Amino acid sequence: DTGVSQDPRHKITKRGQNVTFRCDPISEHNRLYWYRQTLGQGPEFLTYFQNEAQLEKSRLLSDRFSAERPKGSFSTLEIQRTEQGDSAMYLCASSFSFQETQYFGPGTRLLVL
Amino acid sequence: AQSVTQLGSHVSVSEGALVLLRCNYSSSVPPYLFWYVQYPNQGLQLLLKYTSAATLVKGINGFEAEFKKSETSFHLTKPSAHMSDAAEYFCAGNFGNEKLTFGTGTRLTIIP
Numbered sequence: 001d002t003g004v005s006q007d008p009r010h011k012i013t014k015r016g017q018n019v020t021f022r023c024d025p026i027s028e029h030n031r032l033y034w035y036r037q038t039l040g041q042g043p044e045f046l047t048y049f050q051n052e053a054q055l056e057k058s059r060l061l062s063d064r065f066s067a068e069r070p071k072g073s074f075s076t077l078e079i080q081r082t083e084q085g086d087s088a089m090y091l092c093a094s095s096f097s098f099q100e101t102q103y104f105g106p107g108t109r110l111l112v113l
Numbered sequence: 114a115q116s117v118t119q120l121g122s123h124v125s126v127s128e129g130a131l132v133l134l135r136c137n138y139s140s141s142v143p144p145y146l147f148w149y150v151q152y153p154n155q156g157l158q159l160l161l162k163y164t165s166a167a168t169l170v171k172g173i174n175g176f177e178a179e180f181k182k183s184e185t186s187f188h189l190t191k192p193s194a195h196m197s198d199a200a201e202y203f204c205a206g207n208f209g210n211e212k213l214t215f216g217t218g219t220r221l222t223i224i225p
Contacts, residue, residue, distance in 0.1 A: 004156070033212070040122075042203050042215030043157070056211060091156060099145050099164075099207050104156040 002026075004105035006092050012111045013082055020078045021108045025094030032075050033102060034067055036060065037089040049075060082112045115140045115208035119216035127224045132176075132191040134219045136204030139185065145207040146187045148178055150200045151218075157203065163187060174198070199223045 005024045013019050025032045030051050035043035046065070047057045051072040061067075064082075069075040079086055089109050093102040120135040138144055145164050149157035161172025168180040174197075178189045187204060201220050205213040 006156075031211070035213075040217070042117075042205070042217050043213070044215070045212035048211050058212075093157075093213075098211065101147070101159055101162060102213060103159070104149070106154075106156040109154070 004092055004094055004103055006090075006105040006108050008108060009106060010109050010111075012113065014113050015084060016081055018078065018080045019082060019110065020076055021090055021092075021110075022074060022076050023092030023105060024074045025092070026096075026103060027073075029094035029096050029103075030072065031095045031097070031100075031102075032069055033093040033095070034075070034077055035091040035093065037091055037107070038087075043091055046077075079110075082110075084112050086110060087112045115142075115144070115206060115214055117204050117206045117214050117216040119204050119219050121219055122217065123220045123222065125222040125224055126194045128196055129193050132189070132194045132198065132221065134189040134202050134204075134221065136178075136187045136189065136216060137185050138187065138204075138206050140206065140208045142209040146178075146180065147205045147207070147213065148172065148176070148187075148189050149203045149205060151203065152200050160189070160202075194221075194223050196223050196225065 007022045033048040034046040037043040049069040064080045067077045089107045091107045092105045095102045116139045118137045147162045148160040163180045171177045204216045
C-alpha cells in the first residue's frame with residue numbers, strides 16, 4: 001500500500017491555458033474524491049466517484065472543470081481556460097467504503113499567472 | 114445545514130504545555146468527526162476519528178479528542194506539546210453523505 005499519489009505536485013500556467021491533474025488512489029479503494037483548498041481555508045469538496053461513476057458534483061465545479069475515472073482506478077481533473085481564481089491546492093482522497101476514512105494525497109498546487 | 118467551526122485560527126503554546134484545539138459542529142444527523150494534520154506543502158494526515166463508538170478517541174502522536182453531544186464539540190488535546198507538532202490542524206465532519214466538510218483550520222505554533 002503506497003498511499004494516494006498525485007501528479008504533478010506543482011503546476012504554473014498562464015491564464016487561459018488548460019491543465020490536467022492525475023490522482024492514483026489506494027488500490028483497493030472504490031471511492032475517490034477531489035477537494036480544492038485555497039490559502040488559509042479548509043479543503044472544499046468538488047466531486048466524487050464510486051468506481052467509474054461520478055455520483056456528486058459541487059456547485060464549485062464550474063463548466064470549465066471536468067473529472068473522469070475511466071476504469072475505476074486513477075482519476076484526472078481537467079481545468080479548461082484557467083483563471084487566476086483557480087489558483088489553489090487540489091487534493092485527491094480515496095476511501096474503502098461509505099463514511100470510511102478518506103486518505104489524502106500530497107496535492108497538486110496550481111498557480112495561474 | 115451541516116457545518117464545522119474551528120475557534121482560533123492561530124494557537125501558540127510553549128513546548129511541554131497542553132495543546133487544546135477547538136472544534137464545534139452543527140448537524141441534524143449523528144456525525145462522524147475527524148481531525149487531520151497538514152504540514153507545509155503536504156496533504157492531510159489523519160490524526161483520529163469518531164464514529165459513534167467510544168466518545169474519547171485516541172489518535173496518533175499522543176493526540177486525543179472527546180465527542181460531547183451536549184456541547185456539539187470535538188476538541189483536540191495533547192498533554193505535552195512537542196516542536197514537531199507545529200502544523201495546521203483541520204477538524205472535519207461527515208454528516209451522512211459522501212463528502213467531508215472541513216473547518217477553516219488552526220495553525221499551531223510551538224514556542225521553544
